[in-house]
Amino acid sequence: MVGLGSSSHEVMASLVDVSKIYANGSCGLDRVNLTIYKGDFLFVTGASGAGKSTLLKMLYGAEKPTTGTVEVQGTIVNSLTGAKLAHLRRRMGVVFQDYQLIPKRTVEENIAVVLKAQGFDRAEVRKRIAPTLQMVGLASKEKCFPEELSGGEQQRVSIARAIVHEPPLLLADEPTGNLDVHNAWMILQILKKLNHLGVTVVVTCHNEQLIKTFAKRVVRVEAGIMRELTPAL
Amino acid sequence: MIRRFTTQSDYLLREALIGLWRGGWMNWAAISTLTALLFLLGLGLQVSTQLDGALAKLGSQLEISVYLQPKVRAIALEPKLRSLPDVLQVQSIPKEVAWEALQKELGVQGDISESLGGNPLVDTLRVQVARPTVVAHLAQQIQSLQGVESVNYGSEAAERLGSLQKALGWAALTLASILGISTVAVITTTIRLIVLSRRKEIEVLQLVGATPLRIAIPFVLEGFALGLLGTGFAWGLLLVTGSFVEQKRQEFLPFLAPEPIHLPLGLILLGTGTGLGVIGSLLAVRSALREN
Ligand SMILES: Nc1ncnc2c1ncn2[C@@H]1O[C@H](COP(=O)(O)OP(=O)(O)O)[C@@H](O)[C@H]1O
Ligand SMILES: [Mg+2]
Numbered sequence: 001m002v003g004l005g006s007s008s009h010e011v012m013a014s015l016v017d018v019s020k021i022y023a024n025g026s027c028g029l030d031r032v033n034l035t036i037y038k039g040d041f042l043f044v045t046g047a048s049g050a051g052k053s054t055l056l057k058m059l060y061g062a063e064k065p066t067t068g069t070v071e072v073q074g075t076i077v078n079s080l081t082g083a084k085l086a087h088l089r090r091r092m093g094v095v096f097q098d099y100q101l102i103p104k105r106t107v108e109e110n111i112a113v114v115l116k117a118q119g120f121d122r123a124e125v126r127k128r129i130a131p132t133l134q135m136v137g138l139a140s141k142e143k144c145f146p147e148e149l150s151g152g153e154q155q156r157v158s159i160a161r162a163i164v165h166e167p168p169l170l171l172a173d174e175p176t177g178n179l180d181v182h183n184a185w186m187i188l189q190i191l192k193k194l195n196h197l198g199v200t201v202v203v204t205c206h207n208e209q210l211i212k213t214f215a216k217r218v219v220r221v222e223a224g225i226m227r228e229l230t231p232a233l
Numbered sequence: 234m235i236r237r238f239t240t241q242s243d244y245l246l247r248e249a250l251i252g253l254w255r256g257g258w259m260n261w262a263a264i265s266t267l268t269a270l271l272f273l274l275g276l277g278l279q280v281s282t283q284l285d286g287a288l289a290k291l292g293s294q295l296e297i298s299v300y301l302q303p304k305v306r307a308i309a310l311e312p313k314l315r316s317l318p319d320v321l322q323v324q325s326i327p328k329e330v331a332w333e334a335l336q337k338e339l340g341v342q343g344d345i346s347e348s349l350g351g352n353p354l355v356d357t358l359r360v361q362v363a364r365p366t367v368v369a370h371l372a373q374q375i376q377s378l379q380g381v382e383s384v385n386y387g388s389e390a391a392e393r394l395g396s397l398q399k400a401l402g403w404a405a406l407t408l409a410s411i412l413g414i415s416t417v418a419v420i421t422t423t424i425r426l427i428v429l430s431r432r433k434e435i436e437v438l439q440l441v442g443a444t445p446l447r448i449a450i451p452f453v454l455e456g457f458a459l460g461l462l463g464t465g466f467a468w469g470l471l472l473v474t475g476s477f478v479e480q481k482r483q484e485f486l487p488f489l490a491p492e493p494i495h496l497p498l499g500l501i502l503l504g505t506g507t508g509l510g511v512i513g514s515l516l517a518v519r520s521a522l523r524e525n
Binding site: 116 | 434436442446447
């Protein structure tokens with residue numbers, strides 16, 4: 001994870017002619033081509049239902065493309081299942097639109113889950129949690145349960161969980177979606193900091209105003225069809 | 234590598250314990266069905282060993298009892314029997330001797346022959362045979378002799394007991410299979426409920442890169458633990474039943490040799506119990522892991 005916070009020409013992930021038709025017939029993505037470079041800070045924008053989440057799900061293997069090829073860090077994701085998919089997911093961090101925190105576990109435990117699942121020992125787990133919480137500004141909340149936190153705080157817990165194992169790729173699905181401007185700003189600041197540390201970041205966000213301040217590279221999805229916006233913004 | 238293994242087993246064991254704790258009363262449903270199954274299985278196997286023991290004793294008996302017709306005396310037939318091939322020894326038991334012994338055994342005071350209109354017994358002979366294979370043939374030969382009312386030999390009873398044992402064996406096997414299937418069903422349901430209550434956690438674990446094996450192991454350990462507990466309880470019940478039966482045996486059937494409850498039986502039960510526990514939990518998590 002040596003990085004300068006700037007895009008290189010090394011490829012982190014790519015979608016080639018990717019279409020996704022869901023079982024009920026609705027179209028998630030329509031012949032999407034996208035290359036994500038190492039060090040990118042990529043925004044994916046578009047209206048609700050345009051296909052932003054579908055795009056990220058392709059990258060972390062939660063949905064399989066109907067046609068086309070998805071490749072992440074040199075691995076074809078298309079038909080990956082079981083242990084192989086698990087091993088690929090260890091090399092990325094995902095912030096989910098609906099947080100996906102475990103209800104009856106404290107903040108600390110929710111974050112430790114990742115490290116334990118990946119085989120870090122107790123000492124290492126303990127060593128990593130405090131600085132990660134510090135980074136997202138939740139140092140004093142480690143013993144809280146998710147329901148005791150505000151939406152913005154829960155969102156930051158899910159970011160902490162996504163980065164605690166120091167993945168080279170971070171996927172964040174509407175991390176600012178349910179938050180007020182102040183909290184949204186704070187989240188984007190955190191993501192920017194991570195990008196500066198060398199993490200490749202892909203963020204979906206339907207608020208283009210918010211993006212303008214941070215934008216380095218923006219693509220827009222409309223009804224499954226993707227367009228590169230970067231020069232225009 | 235070793236370090237990794239120990240930290241992982243630490244997490245996995247802890248998770249299994251937490252799971253059992255959260256399972257609450259459902260665990261007892263699984264444990265009690267398992268206990269019932271293993272208890273019956275153990276009982277069946279124990280009775281079967283008992284029968285085996287009895288059979289072995291009967292089957293290896295090399296003695297033919299010969300009952301004579303009334304008024305025919307044993308002494309008269311003894312030389313004839315002795316002359317038969319494969320006969321080692323012949324012992325005559327005159328009815329007077331047998332009658333006296335019987336009265337003593339029954340604790341009768343004085344002589345009751347009068348009230349019965351005389352000694353009701355007949356003379357008998359005990360024939361010791363050299364080889365078990367000739368017992369049946371020899372018995373037939375003796376049966377056809379003049380003055381012989383009937384003959385009796387162990388392997389005849391052994392044959393009857395043998396077919397009884399076969400029938401019992403089939404019945405026990407059928408019962409055990411039915412119970413086995415329902416036990417697996419109950420364990421699967423139990424673990425499935427635990428899995429359902431932790432569905433969110435499993436989903437998250439899958440999303441953050443836990444392998445299916447890593448997710449399944451704590452549940453399998455839970456199934457194993459249920460198996461262990463079921464076996465423990467069944468074993469306890471068997472020991473209690475065993476000592477109760479032994480007590481009654483000493484009271485009523487002191488001549489029967491006891492067959493102690495053996496360790497191999499315990500191992501069979503342990504294998505069955507933990508095996509069913511593991512199968513049940515595998516079935517439960519397999520479907521949970523497939524959902525994603
Ligand atoms: N699991 C699903 N099953 C069926 N249709 C789906 C599913 N997920 C998404 N869709 C459909 O795919 C389209 C894109 O959805 P999504 O990627 O979630 O959009 P966004 O994240 O941009 O709001 C929508 O029309 C949505 O209804
Ligand atoms: Mg979405």
